[in-house]
Amino acid sequence: MAFQILLNFFIAIVWMFLSSSATATTFVIGYLIGFILLFVMRRFFTERLYIDRVWAAFKLTVIFIKELVLSNISVLLLVIRPKLDLKPRFFALPTELERDWEITLLSSLITLTPGTVVVHVSDDQRVLYVHAIDADDVDDAIHSIKNTFEKAIKEVSRP
């Protein structure tokens, strides 16, 4: 991915030299031309075209902001309820992610989703231990949320 972006920059700079004008407009035009070239040549790369992963990262950001707002509203409703009837509980969540940054990202996302805080990552990085604030309605919902997050992260990190 880094190689493709670098190549695209390189093509843009070559375009600036060819048209012998060092302005931002020329750079943008060169970058677009370079992107079209990369798109045409896409079957020579071993990885996906980098715009795919950029788009996946953008979708992950949108999911993240949505979950942040939802989790705040749920904490608000929980806190201002006149009678506190929580069933806090710990549970284990097996994960298929392998690299360190993926697991860090997943646990940050889980910490900012409704009703869950990551307490511990197991030493072999296969299981996350999560504290849920309200046990009975959460379990299924949480697993579906985890699937969407894990899937979105995999979508970003797949080469």
Added chain:
Amino acid sequence: MTVIANTLIVISILVGLVFTVVAVVGIIRLPDVYTRAHAASKSATLGVLSILVGVFFHFWLNEGHFSVKILLGILFLFITAPIGGHLMSRAAYVSGVKPTE
């Protein structure tokens, strides 16, 4: 234009205040460390975040000053706040604090 800008600023600062107050109330009302970590790590993040967004738009739209420092502050807050919540609840668990039943 100014009316729209001011409405945006006032709404985001008010939302930030409400969520900060909710974080404080949650820390007082909730029973143990772990549930308090929920309130502190979520509501405080979004509260400070929307106050910063309001300040950013105020200086951008009313004073004409585009402040990159505030955007960087928002980014740092996003990165550090969940890690802080995680580390505090993990430290509590490792040192043997019991959750309420």
